[in-house]
Amino acid sequence: MRGQSYVILAIIFVIIVAIFAVINVDPVEVNYLFGTGEAPLILVILFSVLMGGIITAAVGLVKMIHLQREQKSLQAENKQLKETAGENQLIDDDNNQENPDGKKNL
Template sequence: MKGQSYVILAIIFVIIVAVFAVANVSPVEVNYLLGIGKAPLILVILFSVLMGGIITASAGVVKIIRQQREHKALQAECNRLRSILKEHGVDESEQITESEEDDSIEKQSGSET
């Protein structure tokens, strides 16, 4: 349902931008970095929206790549810790509850004194 709402919102946004762009067709002066030129306002609007979308998508892709790298690193760490547990003979299915963990910590600290 969440994906459908994004698609619906995107379609509504595209329609609004298209109507706005079509309503503004007069030529305007555009200041480029190296000079000045004239272009129809519709092209300026559509180009600006396109560039905004590309920049936003680029930032999203960079974030996804970072998250994938972090996920791989955490997965490798998890596998390493599982292998250590197997080496020490601890079964993965054994789960220690907080109360059992507190008791074992108290026993260890009591035996050290």
């Protein structure tokens, strides 16, 4: 259900942006780093939304890769700790075996 909510919200957002962009079709002056030019406002709006989506996706991807690496590291550490705990348990079991006369070995 949570994934469907995100899809529905994304579709609503896209519809709102598309309506807003279509309403604003007047040419505007755009200042670039190396000069100026005129472009329809619809293209400026759509390009801005597209770049915002790409930047957001890139940041999310970097975060996801970082979390996957951390997860693999923690899984390896957990496995190592389980193996160490298993070995310690075997040693403790050997040390705590009772003698035939009822006394424990030390």
